[in-house]
Amino acid sequence: MQRQAAEYAEKTPFVSLINGETEGDSLSFRQLDRDAKKFAVLLQQHAKSGDRVLLLYPPGLTYIVAFFGTLYAGCVPVPLYPPRHNRYLYRVLAVATDAQASLALADSKLIPKIRTQFNSVDGLKQLTLLDFDADIDRVSPSDWREPNIGGESLAFLQYTSGSTAAPKGVMVSHRNLMHNSALIQQLVHSTPEDNTVSWLPPYHDMGLIGGILQPVYCGGCTYLMSPVDFVSKPIRWLRAISRYQTRTTSAPNFAFDLCVEKTTPEQRASLDFNHWEIATVGAEPVRADTMERFLRTFEPYGLRANVFRPVYGLAEATLFVAGNAEPVPPTVATVQRTALTAGKVVPVEPESGDGQPVVGCGFSAREQEIAIVDPKTGTRCAPNQVGEIWVSGPGVTQGYWNKPELTAETFQARLTDAPGKTFLRTGDLGFLQNGELFIAGRIKDLIIIQGRNHYPQDIELTVERAHPALQSGGGAAFSVEIDGRERLVVVQEVRRTELRKIDPDAVIETIRRAIAEVHEIQPYAVVLVKPTVVPKTSSGKVQRFVCRRQFVDGTLKTVAEWSQRQVADTGDEPHARSRPRSHVESALMEIWRDVLGVDTVGIDDDFFRQGGDSLSAMQILSRIGDAFGVELDVSDLFRLTTIEKQARHIESALQSASPAEPIVIEPVSRRQPLRTAFSQERMWFIQQLQPDNSAYNIVIPVRLTGKLDVNALEWALHQVIQRHESLRTIIEAVDGVSYQVVLPQITLTPKQIDLRHLPADERESAALKLASEHAAGPFVLNKSPLLRALVVQLADELHFVQITVHHSVFDAWST
Numbered sequence: 016m017q018r019q020a021a022e023y024a025e026k027t028p029f030v031s032l033i034n035g036e037t038e039g040d041s042l043s044f045r046q047l048d049r050d051a052k053k054f055a056v057l058l059q060q061h062a063k064s065g066d067r068v069l070l071l072y073p074p075g076l077t078y079i080v081a082f083f084g085t086l087y088a089g090c091v092p093v094p095l096y097p098p099r100h101n102r103y104l105y106r107v108l109a110v111a112t113d114a115q116a117s118l119a120l121a122d123s124k125l126i127p128k129i130r131t132q133f134n135s136v137d138g139l140k141q142l143t144l145l146d147f148d149a150d151i152d153r154v155s156p157s158d159w160r161e162p163n164i165g166g167e168s169l170a171f172l173q174y175t176s177g178s179t180a181a182p183k184g185v186m187v188s189h190r191n192l193m194h195n196s197a198l199i200q201q202l203v204h205s206t207p208e209d210n211t212v213s214w215l216p217p218y219h220d221m222g223l224i225g226g227i228l229q230p231v232y233c234g235g236c237t238y239l240m241s242p243v244d245f246v247s248k249p250i251r252w253l254r255a256i257s258r259y260q261t262r263t264t265s266a267p268n269f270a271f272d273l274c275v276e277k278t279t280p281e282q283r284a285s286l287d288f289n290h291w292e293i294a295t296v297g298a299e300p301v302r303a304d305t306m307e308r309f310l311r312t313f314e315p316y317g318l319r320a321n322v323f324r325p326v327y328g329l330a331e332a333t334l335f336v337a338g339n340a341e342p343v344p345p346t347v348a349t350v351q352r353t354a355l356t357a358g359k360v361v362p363v364e365p366e367s368g369d370g371q372p373v374v375g376c377g378f379s380a381r382e383q384e385i386a387i388v389d390p391k392t393g394t395r396c397a398p399n400q401v402g403e404i405w406v407s408g409p410g411v412t413q414g415y416w417n418k419p420e421l422t423a424e425t426f427q428a429r430l431t432d433a434p435g436k437t438f439l440r441t442g443d444l445g446f447l448q449n450g451e452l453f454i455a456g457r458i459k460d461l462i463i464i465q466g467r468n469h470y471p472q473d474i475e476l477t478v479e480r481a482h483p484a485l486q487s488g489g490g491a492a493f494s495v496e497i498d499g500r501e502r503l504v505v506v507q508e509v510r511r512t513e514l515r516k517i518d519p520d521a522v523i524e525t526i527r528r529a530i531a532e533v534h535e536i537q538p539y540a541v542v543l544v545k546p547t548v549v550p551k552t553s554s555g556k557v558q559r560f561v562c563r564r565q566f567v568d569g570t571l572k573t574v575a576e577w578s579q580r581q582v583a584d585t586g587d588e589p590h591a592r593s594r595p596r597s598h599v600e601s602a603l604m605e606i607w608r609d610v611l612g613v614d615t616v617g618i619d620d621d622f623f624r625q626g627g628d629s630l631s632a633m634q635i636l637s638r639i640g641d642a643f644g645v646e647l648d649v650s651d652l653f654r655l656t657t658i659e660k661q662a663r664h665i666e667s668a669l670q671s672a673s674p675a676e677p678i679v680i681e682p683v684s685r686r687q688p689l690r691t692a693f694s695q696e697r698m699w700f701i702q703q704l705q706p707d708n709s710a711y712n713i714v715i716p717v718r719l720t721g722k723l724d725v726n727a728l729e730w731a732l733h734q735v736i737q738r739h740e741s742l743r744t745i746i747e748a749v750d751g752v753s754y755q756v757v758l759p760q761i762t763l764t765p766k767q768i769d770l771r772h773l774p775a776d777e778r779e780s781a782a783l784k785l786a787s788e789h790a791a792g793p794f795v796l797n798k799s800p801l802l803r804a805l806v807v808q809l810a811d812e813l814h815f816v817q818i819t820v821h822h823s824v825f826d827a828w829s830t
Contacts, residue, residue: 016083019234020048023207028230029237031076035214035244035251042076044231047083052156054084057147062117064089064162067172069111069119069142071097071129074217074241077122077148079227082171082217085120089162092171093184094218097125098132108138109182110174114416118143137717166190172416173220173330184416185330194409195224195333196232198380202324202338203263203293207234211264212255214245220334221298225265246630247637249274250282257316260290267298269630271309272500276612277634289317295338297326299463300454302499303347303372320344327376327452331425331439333410337385337452339377346375346451355455358401360446375451383408386430386438387447390458393431396446401455404445405430405438460559462494464501464536471559474534478505481529482522483708484513491549491562495539497580502539505530506562508546509574519543519575527577527623537628540566540578548572579626593617599643599662606638607658618658627652643669689755691746691823698823699746699753699796707793711822714790719814725767725806728816732763732804741824746796758799765804771811782807782815794821801825 019028024045031039042050062068068090072078078094085092093114098104111119121129123146133139170192172184199205211230215222230237238255245252253274256264271294296306306323314320325345326338339345352371354361363370379385386395387402396402405428414422428438444456462469471492478492479485489508494501505526509517523541530538548571550558565571595601600618607616610631622632632652639661640646645668647655655661683689691699698711736742743758768785770778789805802820809815 016044016048016051016086016231019231020044023234026207026234027236028234029076029079029227029239032212032238032240032244032251032255035240035248035255040076042079044234047080049156050080050151051083051087052159053151053154054080054147055087056154056156056158057150058084058088058090058120059160061143061145062088062090064164065091065169066117067091067093067114069107069114069116070094071107071119071121071125073097073122073125075239078217081120082223082227086170087159087162089164091169093174094171094223095174096216096218097121098129104132104136104139106182108136110184111142112138113182114172114174114184116142118145120145120147122146123148137715164189166193167413169413173223175219175330183418183421186413186416187330187333188413191333191410191412192224192228193232194382195335196229198335198383198410199225199229200233201381202326202335202340203295204340205229205233205235205263209233209262210236210238210259212238212240212252212259212261213265214240214242214252215265216242220328220330221265221267224334225295243633243637245270246273246633248277248634250278253278253283253286253313256291257286257288262290263293263295264291265295265297268296268301268305269299269500271296272305273630275308275312283313283316286313286316288313288319288322291318291322292342293324294322295324295326297328297376300501301325301345301374301376303345303374304499306345306374325374325376327404327443327454329441329443331412331441332406332408333412335380335410336383336406337377337379339375339451348373348375348448348453355401360399360401360448373453373455375448375453377452378450379452380408380410383410384436384438385447385452387445388428388430388438390440393429395430395432398447401444401446403458404441404443404452404454406441407436407438411439460493462492462501462503464494464503467536469503469534469536474503474505474530475557477529477533478507478526482525483705483711484510484517484522485526486510486546488557489546489549491557491559493559493563493566495563495567497539503530503536504540504542504563504566505538506542506544506549506566506571508549509543511546514545514574520577523575523577524621524624531623531628535628535632537579537623537626539580540576542566542571542576543574544571545574593619595658597662597666599665600658602642603639603658603661603665606635606642610634610638616658618662620657622652622656639665645669685740685757688749689757691753691755695746695755695823696753698821699748702793702796706795709791709793712790712792712794713820713822713825714786715818715820716786717816717818719816721812723806723808723812723814725765728804728806729763729765732765732818736761736763736800736802742800742802742820744824745799745801746823748797761800763800763802763804765806765816767806767808769808771808775810778809782809786815786817789817790819792819796821796823 025043027041027043030041033039068085070081070092072081082092093110093116095107095110098107119142121144126146130144133142133144166189168189170187170189173187174182174184213226215226217223217227226237238259240251310318310320321342321344323345324338326335328335349363349365349370349372351361351363352369355371384407386405388405389396390403414426425440428440442458443454444458445452445454460471462471474492475490478490479487486508491506493504495504526541527538530536550561552558595604595618604616611625611627613625616625636647643665645665655664702708740757743761745756746753747756770781773781785807794801801824802818805817807815
């Protein structure tokens with residue numbers, strides 16, 4: 016960075032594009048070097064070299080300054096999405112805990128919201144949260160102290176998108192980055208005169224290294240637009256490529272599909288792609304038909320037949336592993352599908368009924384070795400066999416932060432014929448043909464949809480918690496290829512006692528909504544099965560691959576099944592009451608039809624039942640902003656799930672734009688009968704059927720260090736209960752109808768248990784057992800109180816406190 020600042024001082028490496036179209040702020044190399052040093056001066060006042068620092072900035076120039084400033088300070092940046100909603104906080108908490116982060120940095124505009132969010136989560140309250148916006152102009156870059164770092168020093172931690180329960184921070188060194196940047200430069204022949212246009216999120220390897228660090232390494236320029244601006248209007252990316260005469264770009268496979276599907280001939284008319292030489296495509300399986308459609312669509316505008324460069328890489332190898340530097344069309348091999356499933360490579364003619372096209376991802380990069388290995392024996396596979404892809408070379412990173420066993424298993428594999436060399440096990444399956452790498456699938460159960468990683472165990476946990484009738488540990492989540500795209504399928508067992516009681520459609524709807532809200536994807540199919548149907552090993556581990564094969568073969572014994580194909584096949588006309596009643600509803604109906612690709616939709620049809628996901632949500636929100644001038648967030652779509660609700664919200668927003676009389680909310684007397692809310696009524700009804708059900712217990716565990724005054728704790732709990740009448744509420748029934756009863760006062764006495772008489776190494780497990788029992792005990796909804804407290808003393812100044820509350824009076828969500 017300092018070398019580029021000296022050589023290209025006034026050259027501009029970064030230009031922001033407002034709304035993906037209009038040029039906004041920019042940074043020269045000299046400005047970036049100066050601002051990064053000033054940022055480092057401030058950071059060095061709060062952290063020491065080697066400290067991990069969370070970066071919670073939105074995409075843009077401030078993020079770039081913060082990233083380089085953290086490097087200049089000798090600290091280790093940990094890039095993360097700023098938490099938009101409460102559910103993202105647990106991802107931040109998991110990463111902060113795993114990385115042992117000392118502090119978090121954020122944009123000054125986001126600080127108040129993030130601080131409020133942090134204060135609501137035990138484990139984030141104590142994390143120091145800073146912004147340097149107000150102070151950065153009060154320091155001088157001459158005060159910067161250059162840190163003592165070398166090639167093996169840790170540059171940043173790359174937390175791969177995926178499991179919240181067990182996040183893995185890839186340790187990327189400065190040597191890894193320099194080597195990988197040199198490989199990418201050789202691949203695309205980049206020069207200081209080049210520019211690129213990037214919308215890729217800068218929190219992951221492809222966007223951070225390819226879109227931000229690579230232009231600095233080469234001395235080029237990147238025009239930056241936000242991911243939302245691209246997804247909502249893909250034509251913005253294409254117009255920028257055309258306008259700035261871009262030679263090279265990068266994007267995942269789905270982006271090129273989106274450009275074909277969401278642009279019109281009228282929008283394409285002004286495009287000029289005669290200068291566009293290289294489009295690297297990776298981050299998810301590369302589809303031959305995607306490249307064909309894109310070429311066919313944009314060839315009239317000067318796009319070259321050899322523009323595509325499929326590549327293979329992963330964060331554990333910094334980014335780039337294989338690609339083709341030669342300007343030739345991609346290699347597409349057609350192999351027998353059934354043989355490939357069995358691990359063999361059998362070439363067939365493209366028109367073969369059992370043929371499957373597989374795209375070549377180029378050749379191993381310089382100083383790196385790719386081996387196709389039988390993972391059970393550690394021996395190289397024969398040329399016609401599929402095996403696990405192993406990689407060795409300077410690009411392989413140092414391992415997973417603070418996970419020595421997993422690092423040894425993943426990064427220190429050895430071939431039987433080369434015991435002196437260590438390899439990275441990628442978990443991907445592939446084969447080599449004439450030295451070129453072809454990807455055939457995955458050993459690991461990772462699900463990649465729209466370029467994002469999803470761990471099946473996270474989705475399975477979301478599903479089993481979605482409804483009390485579902486069997487714990489009885490689910491399987493996996494992906495299948497539908498129409499050339501990877502789609503999610505969930506198979507879930509129903510408790511035996513609930514098989515005759517449940518409404519299958521309602522349960523499936525609950526599952527689909529839970530997946531959409533938590534993971535922001537929409538399943539292609541949800542299948543309910545009887546207990547023991549989901550295949551497992553003798554040790555009880557779910558066999559997702561076997562379950563997937565049964566789903567594809569149609570051999571699963573189902574209780575009920577829903578799929579998007581069924582919806583597409585039935586496609587009923589909306590009934591009379593579903594038709595639009597206002598111009599706003601009519602306009603929204605047209606937007607939904609266009610974005611979701613459906614012929615018919617009613618005003619009370621659910622967005623998620625129509626196949627909506629986070630990608631289509633961003634497109635709809637952008638169209639709503641253009642049509643009505645009303646700004647909505649993706650989170651709003653989880654409330655406003657129908658056209659009717661969206662129209663009501665938009666009409667209200669338009670009316671409130673002019674002054675109006677304030678609405679006065681009158682309190683309701685607590686002496687009159689208070690009907691339960693719908694969700695409370697549902698919980699009450701379930702308890703009548705299952706009195707011992709504890710599925711709606713909410714548990715709040717806290718570990719306290721220092722002297723604890725239990726009497727003061729009891730007094731504090733009493734004050735909270737008196738302040739919030741919901742905590743003094745019980746549910747009673749009159750003639751089969753449930754009502755809320757707010758009690759004037761209740762008494763909560765914490766249960767106290769002292770474990771100091773046990774040996775020190777036994778106290779932790781004993782406390783966990785007590786906590787589990789405390790959490791599992793059912794509540795009787797008409798008996799006060801509907802919460803309880805447990806205090807376990809582990810040492811003189813160490814206590815474990817747990818509050819268990821029934822969900823009917825507490826949601827752990829509202830702020």
